[in-house]
Amino acid sequence: MASTPSTGTSSKEHFWDPVAGFGVTFRTMFRKVVTEQYPFEKLATAPRFHGRHQLNRWPDGLEKCIGCELCAWACPADAIYVEGADNTNDERFSPGERYGRVYQINYLRCILCGLCIEACPTRALTMTNEYELADNNRADLIYEKNDLLAPLLPGMEQPPHPMRLGDDGGAYYRGLGTSTRGTDEGEVPA
Secondary structure (H helix, E strand, O other): OOOOOOOOOOHHHHHHHHHHHOHHHHHHOOOOOOOOOOOOOOOOOOOOOOOOEEEOEOOOOOEOOOOOOHHHHHOOOOOEEEEEEEOOOOOOOOOOOEEEEEEEEEOOOOOOOOHHHHHOOOOOEEEOOOOOOOOOOHHHHEEOHHHHEOOOOOOOOOOOOOOOOOOOHHHHHHOOOOHHHOOOOOOOOO
């Protein structure tokens, strides 16, 4: 006959242990169930929520992405592919020497960690609060550059076009406009 080792506890305590364990169940058994009506009622996310990525633009419409590929190098899931190209005087997509010609994010791999955001030197890549990324087709979860680019706002011009906010990249990045182009500091031409 096997005996249990003595731990200094009485049989009364062994009796109350299961009852105490079911206490949480009994306390919540008769409470009203809270059901979220997700597809019909969407709750607001936290302000710093990590959702879908967005490639931002300068106030005149040029892209902030300079094709440096630092976001792709920082991605632990290898979900970002960037291929840079050189700007020319005839076709300018960003204020710098280069721009991101190909930009892809594979949301089948992306873990939404935000390391790519921290690696971006021009704040070209940010994360939105959009969290509905499910799809029934795997190919649709590879977002291309045109899917990620921020929409053009009033006063913005579709690239390629010359720089409108400054004569060089340094003035652009510092937000210094030039009066030689007919605009005040920071103002976007119509």
